[in-house]
Amino acid sequence: xxxxxxxxxxxxxxxxxxxxxxxxxxxxxxxxxxxxxxxxxxxxxxxxxxxxxxxxxxxxxxxxxxxxxxxxxxxxxxxxxxxxxxxxxxxxxxxxxxxxxxxxxxxxxxxxxxxxxxxxxxxxxxxxxxxxxxxxxxxxxxxxxxxxxxxxxxxxxxxxxxxxxx
Ligand SMILES: [Cu+2]
Numbered sequence: 001x002x003x004x005x006x007x008x009x010x011x012x013x014x015x016x017x018x019x020x021x022x023x024x025x026x027x028x029x030x031x032x033x034x035x036x037x038x039x040x041x042x043x044x045x046x047x048x049x050x051x052x053x054x055x056x057x058x059x060x061x062x063x064x065x066x067x068x069x070x071x072x073x074x075x076x077x078x079x080x081x082x083x084x085x086x087x088x089x090x091x092x093x094x095x096x097x098x099x100x101x102x103x104x105x106x107x108x109x110x111x112x113x114x115x116x117x118x119x120x121x122x123x124x125x126x127x128x129x130x131x132x133x134x135x136x137x138x139x140x141x142x143x144x145x146x147x148x149x150x151x152x153x154x155x156x157x158x159x160x161x162x163x164x165x166x
Contacts, residue, residue, distance in 0.1 A: 025146075030138040031059025032099065038146045038155040039116065041125040049123055051076070051114030051131070051145055052155075056104040064096035064136035065105075070145075072129050074118025081110055090115075096136065109153055123147045 027034045037053040057063060068076035078093045097112055099105050107113050114133075116123075123129065127147040134140050148155060 027141060027143055029135070029141040030063075031061070031101075032057055032063060032135065032138045032141070034133070034141065034143060036155045037131065037143045038148050038152070039123055039129070040152050041147055041150050042119060042123045043150060045122065047117070047119050049116045049119060050109065051116050052107045052109065053114070053143070054104060054106045055099050057099045057101050060101050061137065062101055063099045063138055065099060066096040066134045066136055068114060068131060068133040070116075070129065070131040072120055072123075072131075073116045074120070075115075076131070077115045077117065079113050079115045081113065099135075125149050 025035055025037075027037075033056040035054045035056075037051070039049050039051045042049050051068075055065065065078055067078055070076060078097050079090050080093055080097075081088060081090045083089075092115070093112075097105065097107075105112065123145075125147055127145075129145040129147065131143050131145045132140050133143060146155065
């Protein structure tokens with residue numbers, strides 16, 4: 001995105017602040033806008049699942065996604081999946097995931113994700129599971145994880161317009 005377009009985006013945003021109703025699935029926390037929080041159903045008693053979401057930083061300072069928690073899971077970690085010499089590997093981002101200012105970071109299958117571990121109950125399609133994320137600056141943010149079907153690659157309510165970073 002060019003800086004001109006980005007400026008226009010900010011102007012549009014400012015103009016819309018007091019008139020446009022926030023979309024229901026968006027959660028604002030400080031400078032962050034979080035949307036498309038979803039996971040997949042876990043049939044067969046799986047104790048682990050991935051969590052996915054989109055985080056936009058509209059501020060001028062970086063933030064850091066440190067981790068999360070929820071009653072449904074014993075542990076929530078931030079992971080990265082990447083190809084390493086042709087092998088798919090996954091590692092825990094112990095220092096957190098940077099959300100740079102002006103950028104949108106997408107946690108999605110095959111890349112960054114939340115690792116939901118020690119699940120207390122199976123995730124069922126259609127469930128909305130309360131989840132709290134923790135950011136260095138924005139602090140704790142309460143969200144709802146929308147559980148999609150087993151093979152879902154993207155949220156069913158997908159809004160793929162505009163601000164997806166690639
Ligand atoms: Cu993982």
